[in-house]
Amino acid sequence: DIQMTQSPSSLSASVGDRVTITCQASQDISNYLNWYQQKPGKAPKLLIYDASNLETGVPSRFSGSGSGTDFSFTISSLQPEDIATYYCQQYDNLPRTFGQGTKMEIK
C-alpha cells in the first residue's frame, strides 16, 4: 500500500496568515493526488484534484502543487471558516489511501 504522510498533524495560525501543509507519498504517484477539507461533524469536501486543480466553487485562496512523491497545499490568507481537518489522498494505486490529516486551528 502507498503510505501518505502529512505534516504537520496540527497547525495553529492567525487570520490572514499563509499556511502550508505537506503530503509525502511512499512512492511516485505522479499527480494523482487530491485534497479534502472536513469540518467537524461534516462530510469531507473536495478542494483540489490532480494535485493542483481547484474544484469548481472552491475559493481561490486554496491551492495545491507538487508531483511524484512531494506535494503541498496552501491557504494564501487563512479565514475563520477554514477551521477544519485537511486530508490528502492518492489514486495512483489500490487501495486508495489518505494522509492522517492536518487539523487547522485559529490562534
Added chain:
Amino acid sequence: EVQLLQSGGGLVQPGGSLRLSCAASGFTFNRYAMSWVRQAPGKGLEWVSTVSPRGTTTYYADSVKGRFTISRDNSKNTVYLQMNSLRAEDTAVYYCAKNSGYYPDVFDVWGQGTMVTVSS
C-alpha cells in the same frame, strides 16, 4: 443539485449484518463509479469499496474483502453496501461518495454519513 442521501446504519452485534443505502440525484448516475469511505471515531479516512458505473467491476480494501459487498441499482440511482460478519473495528461513520469518472479516483461529492456501531 447533486446530492447523495444515505440511509441504514445503526447498532449491530459482532458477527451481525447491516446494509447501507445511498440514493443519488442531480447527475447521470450510471456514468460514474460510486464508493464507500469510512471514518472510525476520532480517526482519519479509510477507503472501503468502489463499484464501476455499470456495476460490473468492484474494488475492496483488504480489511473488508470477503465480508462486504458493494452493489448498485442504476434504475433506482442507488448504491448499496452489504456488510456481513461485522467486527468491532468496523465501527465508523460510513460515507458514500461519487467518483469523478469510471474508477475510484477523485471523490467529488459525498453523502452526509451514517454511523455504524458494532458492539454487544
